[in-house]
Amino acid sequence: MKYIVTTVFFTMAVVLVNAQTKYENVGMIGEYKADWALVTLNNKLGFINEQGKEIVKPTYDKIGQFGDYKAEWALVILDKKLGFIDEQGKEVVKPIYDFIGQFGEFKADWTSVQISKKLGFINDKGEEVVKPIYDFIGQFGEFKADWTSVQIGKKLGLINDKGEEVVKPIYDFIGQFGEFKADWTLVELDKKRGFINVKGEEVVKPSYDIIGQFGEIKADWTLVERNKKLGFINDKGEEVVKPYYDIIGQFGEYKADWISVWLGSKLGFINDNGVEVLKPSYDIIGQFGEYKADWCVVELGSKLGFINDKGVEVVKPIYDKIGQFSEYKAEWLLTELGNKLGFINNKGEEVVKPTYNKIGQFGEFQAEWALVELDNKLGFINEQGQEIIIPTYDKIKQFGEYKADWALVHLDNKLGFINNLGKEVVTPTYDTIEQFGEIEADYAAVTLKGIKGFIDLNGKFIAKK
Template identity: 35%
Template sequence: MHITIRTAVLFLSSTLFLGCNSKNKDQITLENAMAQSSKSNVSLATYERMNPFKNGFAQVQLNGKIGFINKKGENIVPYQYEYPHDFKDGFAVVENAKKYGFIDTKGKEITPLKYDFAMDFENGKALVVSNKKWGFIDEKGKEIIPVIYEKANSFSGELGTVKLNGQWYIIDKMNNKKKVSCNCDVISSFDEGLAPIKIDGKSGFMNKEGRVVIQPKYDLVFNFQEGLASVTLNDKSGFINTKGEVVVPLIYDGYPQFKDGLAAVNQNEKYGFIDKTGKLVIPMKYERVYDFENGLAGVYIDQKIGFINKKGEMIIPPVYDQIHTGEGIIGVVGEGKGKFLDSTGKELFPEVYEDVYGFSDGVALVKQNGMWFYIDKKGKRVL
């Protein structure tokens, strides 16, 4: 299995999400109560669950409800939500009883929890759904694009796509609409100037003028990334460029995507990596792989994880059960022991933990002596 998180076009029958490991990184159940930190005036023992920090805040659960703390351990958002998102661009989606709203970093609700669905803010706008109609709100909670559309996709730069009365349109931030000339069944968001479309069961791309520039002939297409798009026909995948030219032949299984200049590819359940010319630069010999990040990729050999560089050289031996990357530091767990390594495999801290998670916002969540707490990049406990 190629392990990654990718954005598929919205006309997929189901959302593709391939997790990085078996443990749920976003919601950590504490097996035992945690001791009060001697470095903080806040007791972590109260919390039933904790999350890694994201954008300055961490989710914590108390009495079955979730709130947020800051890096001082102060409760910024009361424990009153069932399913909040992490903060992004200064706001977080929150959910109670299957109704969605938004809060700011002070815990103030900028909209009541009245929507049937909501997505994170991007570029000052958030997509919302009410009574099966789609629209957008601004950072004050005002519906700047009316919630009247049958379908809408997130903005990419200045443009988005919406469907009204069976007709697709390209819209700008002022809700000015331009009719799409092709009779598209489905249109996705723009990336690198092109948006995936689907007509009569086949997929291609249109440009920002609404003209079809890559004819719908594929079974499945993904948004362009790094100048190339992954496309699938007859259960085989390859890559095309923005002119529609096949750059990498459609000979691979799965749905590869380029990241950090290389793409993980799969044939006969063995994985390797190709460059943007389609050249196989790392042989297909691994059981599973992670995408490259900061010049390294995790690979599985005999169900153990190690790291290779872009030359295919093994930098960190495959002896670990779990890995967690973040901010240039690698958290590893093997034989019940967790530690942190740099990109050469050197151990960064003398401490050994029972479990670790990757660094985010300059801190990492670790478990030691049955207790969960946060450390900084010097290995010092900060909360």
């Protein structure tokens, strides 16, 4: 046994002595690798094995220790450029890099490399998985578990853990996934905002100045602003309402599926499909149901009208004042225009043109009649809006005070009668008229310029009996 060991050491010594005749310097076996010795030739480093065989040709300016970066690799430097050799002496990474980081700093089987201040990655097989073209590379997981940010100049993009550029570096800013929508992140380009998805696709082109949160107005919509004009995009990236409006309200303020929009000082509506159901035309819009369940009052230039729940203008805004339905008649509403009164019905039709100074209640004189006054003269309209008695009289008494179907009328201090058909049965010519039957049955005493007489039940004058 002693003989064998002595022989081995003698053989190694011979090998090293022979090697020294070829190389400028021969290191100790085992300093780098158990069966290798570092050698120097023309100031270049390489390796020989314990049999004196040249495993790594003296090529490099420096050689690091195996395991400093990776268990079976050693760093090599040539003309200030870095690379790697493996334990078989093979150059697994050519020395072309200015800097090589540690494996695991970014990804377990990758390490960062740098050429001319540009960053990339190589893997643990020595393959360049990401070319060194980036000025900055972030950490995996900052945006998405298998993605990391990259930067060229001042522009940002994203690469995945396969080394693929999933988002080209074109953006000035990239936000976090989930801030707006789980599978989207905000991007900014030239101060304009948009979105990319988890596949790296640009789902919303950066064209907006401001983008709100989904759900603030509608669950699947978000408010967008461009050049101080507002609109909406949906969660598919579609522009459902072009940025056109100055102010946008909330759904449900007027109608569950409508939202108010302002353009300048004019108000209108869009629906939850993004359709403009009412062009911004009005100064003020009231609430549905204040007058009629499916109507809403509108104001334009201090004039009032109505729209319905389909966005149709059922009553043009021409009135100064509008009353309530049922104040006079269930399906009618009082209107006022220039101090004149009239009626519209629940179909939006003007059944009585604003003509009168005053209008009384239906039924005060006759069930289906209402007293009207025009320039201090009285008459009647019926429930069809027809003027059955032209405003002619100064006063009109109640039907039945003299005769069941007649009413006393005054005109220029003269008395007469109208009947319940709207006919003037006794022309106002008398100074006085007494009650029928006070003097004689079926007759009423009258005086005309001091002359006494009677009228009968048909209104015919009869000289004093």
